[in-house]
Amino acid sequence: MTVQRLPAAGLTAAPRSMPDGQGRGLRRRTSLPRLALLLALTTALGGCVVVGPDYQKPNLSLPTKWGSGTASKPSKPPELSQWWRRLGDPMLDELVNEAVAGNLDVASAKASIREARASYRQTVGALFPSANGSAGADRGKSGGYVSNQFQAGLDASWELDLFGGNKRAVEAARYGMDAAEEELRATLLTLIGDVATNYVSARGYQARITLAKRTAASQRETAAITRNKFEAGGATAADVATAEGQASSTEAGIPSLEAAYAETVHRLSVLTGRAPSALVDRMKAPKPVPAPRLPIPTGIPADVLTARPDVRLAEAQYASATAKIGQAEAARYPSASLTGNIGTSGAKLGDLGKGSSISWSFGPSLTVPIFNAGQLKAAVEVTQAQRDQSFIAYQAAVLSALEDVENAIVALAQERIRSGKLASAARSYAEANRLASTLFQAGSSSFLDVLTAERSLYSASDARIESRVAIATDYIALNKALGGGWDGAIDSSRPVIVDKRTGPHLARP
Known part of the structure; x- marks a missing residue:
């Protein structure tokens, strides 16, 4: 690569004395026509070379279909919008909208976009004078004489981007701005997934708590029947103790479920940018576990x-x-420059404004790195390694990303199979429990059969909810x-912090 030098003919030195001795020693370094020529040459030079590699989109070899899929041809494009x-579940839809508007991670990501955009504009400014x-x-x-002195001036400079360093900086800043926007989208994706997951978990805990309370009440009734039979001589004291112990064991699991439910509600509240207890009353009424429409492309x-x-x-960070x-x-x-x-x-x-009081100068300067002990070369190697x-x-x-999809496809497919088996088991255990209770009351079955049937039915029903x-x-x-x-609109152009009269606080839409 050669470096073009500015022609010496473009520079002249002609001393000119100014009236009243002002501006003595200053030289007009070039005439206006030659000045224009010099500017044209340096501008042309500044636009001819941009060093460094140009970004090219990576060409990756990817499979043509998902390895976990059973279809012989590729599936339809996924329907990801909302x-x-x-x-x-309408309440879930509301919570997602509220989380997008109020989540603190989203607010931070929007501020990062504003920072990246401002940095980009700042970098673009380096291209101009x-x-x-x-x-x-x-x-x-001085000497009994009072005098006044007024001055005014204007300094201008322009660094000529001879080898495209500033242009590359602008390019990097533009990709940095893209990266900040993708960071916001990634934050929103994670947020919506967390809101939906915690909401589903909360409804699942509500269903399991209801089941546990209903089962414990049924077991208490069984214990009361057993005590009556014991008093009538139709059951043993061991039967009574076992029945009451099983009811107590079922009731003992309820506090753990209540605690887990409270944690998910608290997490939901924080995800929406509120205090942990903000959604307690709103979520109090139980609702069914949301059921998706399956399968999905x-x-x-x-x-x-x-x-x-x-x-x-x-990819933006790589670019x-x-x-x-x-x-x-x-x-x-x-x-x-x-x-x-x-x-x-x-x-x-x-x-x-008088000509006799005006002085000016104009000229180019050239800086050539001669010796820096390999620092500049090492700086290039640093960026190459990065x-x-x-x-x-x-x-x-x-x-x-491919691994996440493959795992999710397998997990969903296998859980659907498991859910079908659990539903069948729950129906069978419900019938067994009904028959065991009927036979025990008629004196045709042992109390152990009743306890086993009740315990099996509860376990199968709880597992079905979990599924x-x-x-x-x-x-x-x-x-x-x-x-x-x-995929909705997100306004990241305005500051998320309001600092007027009341002190800094988050702006609410």
């Missing part, structure tokens, strides 16, 4: 490259790291893995 609405004005006034006394593995915000985030190589590479080459200033002074304000790490992180994000929760949770996990997040 996927949580297909759980059929800068100018600074100055003014001053002095009043003094999963598309092809390549879809995750465009649908998953964490994958797009990793930004690539641009920073050129930024570091440009620092190894010469840099040029144009500087100029104009100043005027006078004993009165009216003298500032680029390599970013590319590896991108590949890891893709593989992790319904697991199916909904796996459905949520699959939509998250496929990249289903928030």
